Amino acid sequence: MYKRTTDENLKRILFLGAGETDFGMQGENDAAIYQVLPILKSQGYRLFLVDDNPYSMALESSEAETIVSTLTVQNIKSIIKEKQIDAVFPGFAGIRGLRLWQQIISEWREEDGARPVGLGMPDSTVELLNDSAALFERLESAGLSMPRATIVRNQAEANELLRDLELPLLVRAHNPAAGTTRKIVRRLDDFEDAIDQVMSQSLTGEVVISKAINGLKEISILVLRDSNGNCMQVGATEDMDPVGIHTADSLSVAPVLTISDQVLQEMRSQAFLVANILNIQGPVHVQLALNEKTNQLYIIKVSPYLDNLTNRMALMTGYPVMLVAAQLAAGRVLQDVELPDSYHAKTAMMEPVMDHIVVKLPVFSFGDLKAAGVEVNRQLNSIQKSVGSALGFGRTFIEAMEKAIRAAHFNNRSFSPKYMKNVSDDELIQQLIHPHDNRVLLLVEALRRGYEVDELAELTKIDEFYFYQLKQLLKIESQIVDGEASQELLSVAKQSGLSDGLLARFWQSDFQSIRAMAKQSGVVPTYKALEPSAGEFPENAHQFFATFEEENESEPVSDKSILLVGAGAFRMGDGAAAGYVTSVVLSELRKLGYKTVIMNNNAADASLLPHLSDKQYLEPLEVSDVMAVVDQEHPEAIVVAGNRRKLIEALVALGQKVIVLPKEKHQPAGPESDESEFALNIFYDGEAAYPLVLTQHQEGEVRLIDQDVFDADLSGIKLPYSGVYQLIWREKRTDWPKEVALPNFAVDTWLRPMPFGEIAFLSKILQLSLIRLVVRSWKGGLDGSDLEALVAHMPALRGSDFAMVSDRTDFNLHLKPDSPIDSTRFEMGAKMIRLQEN
């Protein structure tokens, strides 16, 4: 136990990639792999990565040998053999990686030779995780409680169970004849009837009884454990909504505010116990439910792999979770973990403490879908419906929440008293009990209509603390709406996280005047460092958030910096490709010698990785937030994606130099099922256009056409911004031709910026980083050698046996849409497949 368990023979490590982005997988796995490759390489490992995600950053890393391949057992097995892999690292690919690794283990045959070891957990744990009954028994025998489901066949058995379990109980039919009824029994008197009724619905006369934990408080804890069994808690978050609503769909807050130390410590101990039982080396995310009346805890989910909480916790605390987790998995103990010099020497071992509040708000796409004519089931339940999330950082709950709302929606219309007026009282009560995506706004509206805190807490099972906070918010709201613009009110408003734009609306003024007034009266943001010691130690922090207090800790990074406005929360259609593009831009600007500053609020996004930029501002992305950072950093230029038209206009009007990264406001609609969309992909350097490659797009799939286009005549094309674009035309055909007749480009095509997803895909397939070309073109055009190289490379830009498919998302499971969803426009993710495999 005293020896380092890093195995000297362990030299060649294969990372499994996480595959396409999806509900609950928004690119955080790829960002994590991308982040840890350099440090593991520096420790002497040979690294390999296999993935089929076109938006992957890690696949373009030079720190590993990267392999584009569909993630199947067969493919991974041949890679293992060919590359003589010693160890496989499944945990950074999340639940998919773990499942794939389980399969590889079970399908490994003697003739396959020696099987590599799995990093992160022993084989026995992999097995246990695959057998939920055994896992349940193992955890229960260690004294942990889980909501257990038992099958009974008659009333007597049911009564027997009743003596063991306390009410409320959840009763449902086993093998139901038709749709099943779930009954929650709260009173002893109802028990017998409920059993009778449900038993009659079962084909086999069996009833499933389990402890009803809906309505309990839900908490997530992130633990790191090393091979010596040392555990540390990275952090904990509480969900505002009770168990029963998927944690991804709930507002959540860190650190935990409404639970006593005694209960929190018990949760921590249970989470440590789980990590020990499973023998984990690396992260474990344990979800618990708390019955506040009895202080009874239930373990509701154990995720011993990297998931969205891992990255979020890293961003919220400033603790480098991924860098530590990867080294723990490779066998180091916490005491020996190496970190870059920018961290305090003991950072890895110190449990991070937060002196700020972070609110995570889910982002739903219901509105966009509705606008496209698709109705989906909006009622929140235990299946994830949100597509992404945004974070708000502040020093009070209200400030963090308002900033999260602005980050999620690019505005805080929630604050407008008119917004929820049209909801009838009946609807209001319905939605209080059966929540929808507009949760917070509805709660505010209920308070506005005079509901009492007790009453609301009872109806919603939400802690009273949140209602007291929302009441406070209402008070501030009426002060502002009823008052005149003044320094005092401005100060209150800014401390509550409101934007200048919103205040301008309330006070019938304009953004410029509010901004001038704020500056004049000294109501300016103070940036606080985000670091894991809560001020105990001098820090060399690169991450900041704005608040309105006395001390500003942020110094401008340089007199020659470039500010990037990130893409914010993951949204359908954008794919994780937006994160990919922002990250490559940062990386290339760095290469060109610029100091870079990024603003963003999406924890899953690679662009916020500490090593990609010189400074990160964790802020909403409205003009008022951007201008505040501009006042702080005085950047030479601001890079903004073309879909943020209002922001671009406002920044230009304020005299800022804006570099536009061409992008459509929405992802374009895909071709109909009976047609093909063809595109000539081109690069425009600010003066001339260069043809790259021809692509064909049918519903859900994009392929390259192996046809020379480098002599296409593009002389007439003049565009406002350099970038990569597509000349589009459609034909009624569903075959995949080897060659197509080219139209007259000036007449028969229309032009659009190349969607971010296709930029990422083509960059990988063509081995040509399109975004790097674009970035180099910003500074007075490419230099001659770049263009020469591109022109020389053009004949090599040919077809490929890889296609990109984007129709694999299970929308029916998550959203229950009433009509098919256009998987181009509402893409969740895509993967690259080799055509002969399809």
Add this chain to the structure above:
Amino acid sequence: MERHLILEDGTVFSGQGFGAPATTFGEIIFDTATSGYQETITNPIYDGQMIVFAMPVVGADGIHAEAYESINPKIRGMIVHDLAEVSTNRQRRMNLDRFLKQHNIPGLYQVDTRKLIRHLRETGSQKATIVDVVDDHARDQLQATVLTNKQVQNTATTKAYSNPGRGFHIVVIDFGLKNGILRVLGDYDANVTVLPYTTSVDEVLTLDPDGIILSTGPGNPEDLPESVLTLIRVLQSKVPMLGIGLGHELFALANNSELTTLPAEYHGMNHPIQEIISQEMIYARQGRGYVVDPDALDTKKLFVTHRDMVDNSIQGLRHRDFPAFSVQFFPDGAPGPLEAKRVFADFFETVVDYVQKNN
């Protein structure tokens, strides 16, 4: 109402008053734990101190009967960034604001606590006052104030009392005992007698204890009379002994070792502590102004069992000849990580051995 905090070095922080409108003086320290505010402000070790909380929102969990570490909080002030106004105890009769009012303790919120903490980490703890108006009078008052060094006399019991159980007989020598220790002893069903620190050796031994605990307490242990050290020296050779916090510092003093101070006090629960013998790492609540000086440790009598892995301070000692040991950190988990409770498990195993061998 706007109120102010003046530090001895002249720095002023302003905020809104809550709790009692009193003007108080105390030594100001900061606490980085994100949970357990009620346990912290009622812990007798903070007698005479003002506490700045790094946790930005304080009060959201209300005030609970099970989270008192003593009935009467002895802190002189509480400085926070945001005060959450909730009443979540069952009777809905108590929240943080009312609790502080009841005990005549002033609070200050809407303070840039991060700035204050960054300031204090450089200057170390110092005298401070919470006032309505910042003027020469207030500054003079602060300079003229001499803070008491009689904290132990102030908080420790002067009368023996018992907390009966059916298990081992544990004598607690009280220097400002926190409830958490009694709570854990209760978990072991110990038969507890709490004695004033002025009790004589004979009186203790007549009670025939199976084990002795030197309790936590406030202030500088060197302000206590020599008789306390004599008491420890005799008892440690006869009965298993566990010293905690101030009790640990006294255990070191009694064994010919000396104390020192670190540049900044540490109050929090996020430092890893290594148990040297097993190389295991735990976390525990710490609250310390003094630590045992590693250069003035009598290694013929004592050896180091635990260290803080961040600042390398001594966190645990053990006697070479007797079943007597001590920890600087708080192993009672009130507040704080429960893995630290293993110290009590070790203590009771030692008591079992002692009892078996002496029967």
Add this chain to the structure above:
Amino acid sequence: MVNKIVLDQASMQRALTRITYEILEHNKGGQNLILVGVKTRGEYLAHRIADRLEQLEGVKIPVMAIDISDYRDDRLSNHTKLGLDEDDRVNIIDKNIVLVDDVLFTGRTTRAALDALIQIGRPKTISLAVLIDRGHRELPIRADFVGKNIPTAQNEKIQVRVKEIDDVDEVEIVH
């Protein structure tokens, strides 16, 4: 009947830690000390105690292993093979020996170990450290250092598992 884990990894570590402290208390600074582990699991436990002493005092305490399978007086055997590994032989004369075993039950194993030890030399003292004392002694033997007392029924079995050979540290009562 279900088997029951009576000592998990953490509590097993604690027990060894406490035994080590007590050994130290009775053998100043570990000088003149030799640990003798009774094979198989006692040997691993002895090494762990030695590791702990090294962490504390920075000195390496010699560890020997003794195989008493041929010395048990309740088993048929030819009494020819010496229980100590040839390589491990150290001069034990005038040394303080701590005999380390996993379970103390009837005392017959301990007696056999004592016989074997005395056959190769005369130590100054011999003391006994056991992880588990389960009672039911048949000989006048008492452990000086006990990790945990676990009262058992005669027909129960105590299974000690150590990471080095069993992949896990735990003690289980087997019915």
